[in-house]
Amino acid sequence: MSVRNLKKLFNPSSVALVGASIRPCSVGAVATRNLYAAGFQGDIYLVNPRHTTIDGHPCFADIASLPKAPDLAVIATAPDSVPELIAQLGARGTRAAVVITAGFGEGNSRQGQKLCNAMLEAARPYLLRIVGPNCFGLMLPRVDLNASFIHLQPLPGRLAFVAQSGALLATVADWATHRRIGFSHLVSLGDMADVDFGDMLDYLATDGYTRAILLYIESITHARKFMSAARAAARIKPVIVVKAGRYSESASAAASHTGAMAGSDAVYEAAFRRAGILRVNDLEALFDAVTTLGVLQPVSGDRLAMLTNGGGIGVMATDTLIYKKGNLARLGESTLTHLNAVLPPTWSHANPVDIIGDATPQRYSDTLNALMDDPGVDAVLVMNCPTAIASGTEAARAVLESIQQRPRGARPCGLLSCWIGEGPAEGARQLFREQGIPSYETPTKAVRGFMQMVRYRHSQTMLMEVPPDIPEAFTPDRRAVRDIIDMVLGEKRNWLLETEAKAVLAAYGIPTVPTVAAETPEAAARVASRMEGPVVLKVLSSEVLHKSDAGGVALNLETASAVLERAAWMGEHFHPASLNKGGLKFSIQPMIQRPHAHELIVGMHVDAQFGPVLLFGHGGTATEVLQDRSLALPPLNMNLAHEMIADTRIYRLLSGYRGVPAANLTEIAVTLVKVSQLVCDFAEIAELDVNPLLCDPRGVLALDARLRVQPAVEPAGRRLAICPYPTELEQNITLPDGQTLLLRPIRPEDEPAFQRFFASLPAEDIRLRFLHSMKLLPKTMAARLTQIDYDREMALVLAGGDEPQHVDLLGVVRISADPDNENAEFAIMLRSAKTGLGLGPMLLRRIIDYARGRGIRRIFGEVLHENRSMLALCKALGFKYRTDPDDPGVMAVSLQLQQDRSESAVGTTSL
Amino acid sequence: MREEDIDRIVPELLRQIAPEAPLADLQAHLPFRDQFTFDSVDFLNFILKLEKQTGNKISELDYPRLASLQGCRTYLKET
Numbered sequence: 001m002s003v004r005n006l007k008k009l010f011n012p013s014s015v016a017l018v019g020a021s022i023r024p025c026s027v028g029a030v031a032t033r034n035l036y037a038a039g040f041q042g043d044i045y046l047v048n049p050r051h052t053t054i055d056g057h058p059c060f061a062d063i064a065s066l067p068k069a070p071d072l073a074v075i076a077t078a079p080d081s082v083p084e085l086i087a088q089l090g091a092r093g094t095r096a097a098v099v100i101t102a103g104f105g106e107g108n109s110r111q112g113q114k115l116c117n118a119m120l121e122a123a124r125p126y127l128l129r130i131v132g133p134n135c136f137g138l139m140l141p142r143v144d145l146n147a148s149f150i151h152l153q154p155l156p157g158r159l160a161f162v163a164q165s166g167a168l169l170a171t172v173a174d175w176a177t178h179r180r181i182g183f184s185h186l187v188s189l190g191d192m193a194d195v196d197f198g199d200m201l202d203y204l205a206t207d208g209y210t211r212a213i214l215l216y217i218e219s220i221t222h223a224r225k226f227m228s229a230a231r232a233a234a235r236i237k238p239v240i241v242v243k244a245g246r247y248s249e250s251a252s253a254a255a256s257h258t259g260a261m262a263g264s265d266a267v268y269e270a271a272f273r274r275a276g277i278l279r280v281n282d283l284e285a286l287f288d289a290v291t292t293l294g295v296l297q298p299v300s301g302d303r304l305a306m307l308t309n310g311g312g313i314g315v316m317a318t319d320t321l322i323y324k325k326g327n328l329a330r331l332g333e334s335t336l337t338h339l340n341a342v343l344p345p346t347w348s349h350a351n352p353v354d355i356i357g358d359a360t361p362q363r364y365s366d367t368l369n370a371l372m373d374d375p376g377v378d379a380v381l382v383m384n385c386p387t388a389i390a391s392g393t394e395a396a397r398a399v400l401e402s403i404q405q406r407p408r409g410a411r412p413c414g415l416l417s418c419w420i421g422e423g424p425a426e427g428a429r430q431l432f433r434e435q436g437i438p439s440y441e442t443p444t445k446a447v448r449g450f451m452q453m454v455r456y457r458h459s460q461t462m463l464m465e466v467p468p469d470i471p472e473a474f475t476p477d478r479r480a481v482r483d484i485i486d487m488v489l490g491e492k493r494n495w496l497l498e499t500e501a502k503a504v505l506a507a508y509g510i511p512t513v514p515t516v517a518a519e520t521p522e523a524a525a526r527v528a529s530r531m532e533g534p535v536v537l538k539v540l541s542s543e544v545l546h547k548s549d550a551g552g553v554a555l556n557l558e559t560a561s562a563v564l565e566r567a568a569w570m571g572e573h574f575h576p577a578s579l580n581k582g583g584l585k586f587s588i589q590p591m592i593q594r595p596h597a598h599e600l601i602v603g604m605h606v607d608a609q610f611g612p613v614l615l616f617g618h619g620g621t622a623t624e625v626l627q628d629r630s631l632a633l634p635p636l637n638m639n640l641a642h643e644m645i646a647d648t649r650i651y652r653l654l655s656g657y658r659g660v661p662a663a664n665l666t667e668i669a670v671t672l673v674k675v676s677q678l679v680c681d682f683a684e685i686a687e688l689d690v691n692p693l694l695c696d697p698r699g700v701l702a703l704d705a706r707l708r709v710q711p712a713v714e715p716a717g718r719r720l721a722i723c724p725y726p727t728e729l730e731q732n733i734t735l736p737d738g739q740t741l742l743l744r745p746i747r748p749e750d751e752p753a754f755q756r757f758f759a760s761l762p763a764e765d766i767r768l769r770f771l772h773s774m775k776l777l778p779k780t781m782a783a784r785l786t787q788i789d790y791d792r793e794m795a796l797v798l799a800g801g802d803e804p805q806h807v808d809l810l811g812v813v814r815i816s817a818d819p820d821n822e823n824a825e826f827a828i829m830l831r832s833a834k835t836g837l838g839l840g841p842m843l844l845r846r847i848i849d850y851a852r853g854r855g856i857r858r859i860f861g862e863v864l865h866e867n868r869s870m871l872a873l874c875k876a877l878g879f880k881y882r883t884d885p886d887d888p889g890v891m892a893v894s895l896q897l898q899q900d901r902s903e904s905a906v907g908t909t910s911l
Numbered sequence: 912m913r914e915e916d917i918d919r920i921v922p923e924l925l926r927q928i929a930p931e932a933p934l935a936d937l938q939a940h941l942p943f944r945d946q947f948t949f950d951s952v953d954f955l956n957f958i959l960k961l962e963k964q965t966g967n968k969i970s971e972l973d974y975p976r977l978a979s980l981q982g983c984r985t986y987l988k989e990t
Binding site: 731733734735736737743835836837838839840841842845846849869872873876877 | 940942943944949950951952953954955956958959971972974975976977978979981982
């Protein structure tokens with residue numbers, strides 16, 4: 001759970017192979033051969049007590065006899081020997097190891113698990129990082145290191161591939177190497193006893209050489225850490241994941257509709273989407289991703305033009321594009337005119353541009369230039385099918401020449417190629433790849449590659465989007481909910497009665513139908529007689545879960561006598577249940593009839609990995625049959641809620657159709673945000689179904705709700721995979737003139753206010769803060785500064801004005817911690833009109849206290865020499881400072897908050 | 912703390928931090944910074960001296976309350 005010492009792992013100057021061997025076909029022999037064959041420039045030490053040389057290389061008897069401590073040790077010896085080896089390596093000074101050996105608890109072997117714990121115990125005092133056990137090894141083609149038992153030498157490149165499965169790693173490496181696609185890192189994580197996907201994402205996100213990250217995931221450990229690392233990495237570079245195990249039977253035992261529909265794989269899907277990671281479903285799609293990302297070029301939009309010498313492949317490519325919700329570019333008039341001039345009259349006169357089977361190289365380049373110059377085209381897919389008339393290779397060369405001859409400053413336009421066939425076509429594809437143009441064997445793969453680029457672009461845009469404020473003042477009655485939950489748990493119940501569940505929703509401002517409880521059939525009839533119009537009668541019991549299925553719901557009862565009769569029948573029918581937990585009761589509510597209303601479901605379920613997950617979908621009694629739902633991790637904002645709604649099929653009905661007016665989508669989104677808040681506030685809530693939630697143009701109304709609680713095992717915020725907005729940090733501040741400000745964590749919704757704040761600052765203040773002049777705050781930076789990961793960063797704003805609608809920011813102080821929570825960089829900005837009122841020292845002190853409370857050991861910052869007042873303030877607060885050796889105009893200031901960890905932990909962080 | 916003590920201590924501490932300040936004319940309801948040069952560092956030094964003088968730690972959330980003589984009177988009387 002750290003990036004510490006990963007640098008030793010991925011940039012070693014020396015490597016020891018413990019368990020080097022001469023036995024043919026053994027892991028030790030292959031690993032020995034690979035280490036030397038790759039041409040690693042650092043020292044290589046082989047260790048095996050039975051040999052003095054292996055293949056002519058010296059071999060050492062044990063760790064103690066090595067001339068120096070290797071940076072990295074690769075261990076391929078029997079499992080029993082591993083803990084002791086790790087202890088010896090750690091004592092000598094090694095800080096990273098790859099344990100290839102298996103036998104550490106796979107299949108839940110108790111002995112293996114014990115060994116694994118012993119290995120981790122041995123590593124702990126030295127913070128020695130372990131990849132594996134039970135892994136394929138590690139390949140770093142860029143530094144010519146191959147510490148694995150793979151069958152080939154991968155090529156250097158700028159893709160990192162991290163896989164849980166060694167076999168898959170080898171397969172992808174094999175496929176890519178034959179296509180001359182290279183890698184920066186190939187890492188098999190195996191059982192992930194120590195280094196996991198979160199660590200790898202943290203490390204690779206900031207590795208300047210890696211341009212894109214591919215992951216093959218079967219399961220993850222430490223969901224919150226993974227989410228933080230994935231969100232951070234996906235903002236910097238594309239992260240693509242293949243997740244295996246898409247179908248699981250684990251959902252079948254769930255008691256609520258939400259639980260039954262929120263399969264664990266769908267939760268992974270929701271988590272990946274939230275993090276901005278692209279998911280692909282199979283190996284083939286992963287290969288496409290490797291092809292695309294290996295030569296990644298950004299696309300500026302989703303409009304694709306196709307250029308082909310065969311009509312059929314153009315049609316196939318279009319089919320795939322439309323199926324994947326892509327956009328077929330509409331060609332401009334001037335492009336059409338130009339193409340009419342250079343193409344034979346039989347050309348297709350539209351996109352896809354079919355330049356006919358006898359297409360000459362010149363025709364390819366003329367058409368390509370015209371398409372790339374069309375302002376309505378974001379990318380061009382050039383295709384070629386083999387013909388006896390024209391050479392595909394010549395066509396490929398013509399395309400490449402056109403690209404090379406494109407004038408500098410020409411409008412940017414993406415390019416993909418698809419040369420179909422074997423033999424010469426393979427040579428053409430290779431030509432393209434060598435020139436950095438992705439090239440595919442089939443139109444389907446090519447379009448899929450393009451859509452991956454589009455999806456990546458879309459996910460980046462989504463990450464930057466500012467969520468609107470919730471359109472109504474929302475102050476939940478947390479006290480009321482706390483009382484209900486305490487009462488239910490006090491009565492040793494888990495399921496809330498329907499009336500209690502509705503009271504919980506009502507406390508969070510979710511409209512519910514008025515529902516009255518009655519003890520007896522006679523009382524139910526009396527309640528019904530006081531209600532206007534027909535009523536709904538339901539059993540009110542913690543024991544009956546799916547009431548409709550069990551006959552516990554009677555709709556549209558028009559008279560009190562009908563209610564009496566039906567309630568009496570229910571009393572008989574549910575007699576066994578009535579023996580438990582305080583007898584059988586009834587609930588009566590008016591029959592709601594809204595002609596154009598839709599039945600929706602909003603729910604929550606706790607996933608074993610990711611904690612609470614929210615569900616939205618098509619509700620009603622058939623909800624599980626329809627399986628029309630989308631999942632999302634809380635906390636939600638209005639954007640995420642809208643995205644969740646738009647992700648379902650019922651969204652199209654909700655948007656209005658054939659005379660049916662559109663439902664109030666904003667109200668649905670607000671309800672989702674409220675449910676999200678409820679789930680974030682109460683750790684006791686274990687399962688929730690609001691089904692049906694009626695929705696029409698007037699708004700929403702919860703007709704039924706079920707809620708399960710259990711005693712909390714941790715604070716509410718801790719169980720979420722994404723750290724929620726820390727409300728507890730909000731504080732009121734009173735200025736001498738009586739003005740009250742709110743000191744609170746920054747929110748994504750603050751971006752417009754933050755832009756206004758930035759615009760109000762004098763140019764000199766901006767230069768002092770950002771160390772350079774900046775007239776406008778770029779959108780990406782504004783998003784980055786307002787959408788923070790509260791687990792790793794904190795920004796406190798001083799907000800005045802009419803919260804939340806007209807926020808006026810007066811100052812901001814922030815810290816950004818490394819993934820290990822060791823060091824945090826701080827920054828502060830304050831409107832100059834507010835200096836001298838104690839706000840600057842207050843903000844700095846506040847963030848220092850906060851950092852100390854978080855366990856951060858040191859905070860640091862950079863201050864321009866001429867920023868005398870900031871330097872003086874830092875000095876008064878006890879900061880140490882020195883001139884930055886790389887930039888004499890800058891002072892590096894730092895404040896030690898607590899003692900450093902053991903010596904081995906210091907100074908090795910890569911960030 | 913009594914008001915007369917506050918009225919004595921606060922100008923004395925201000926004098927140490929901002930010797931040029933016209934403290935004889937100090938207006939109780941106006942923030943110090945509106946009456947003489949008094950920046951963030953001066954403010955922090957003032958707080959540190961005040962903490963030393965009173966022997967009480969001042970929460971940073973209360974700093975803005977101590978930006979004027981009247982603010983100091985109200986705050987220090989409470990503590």
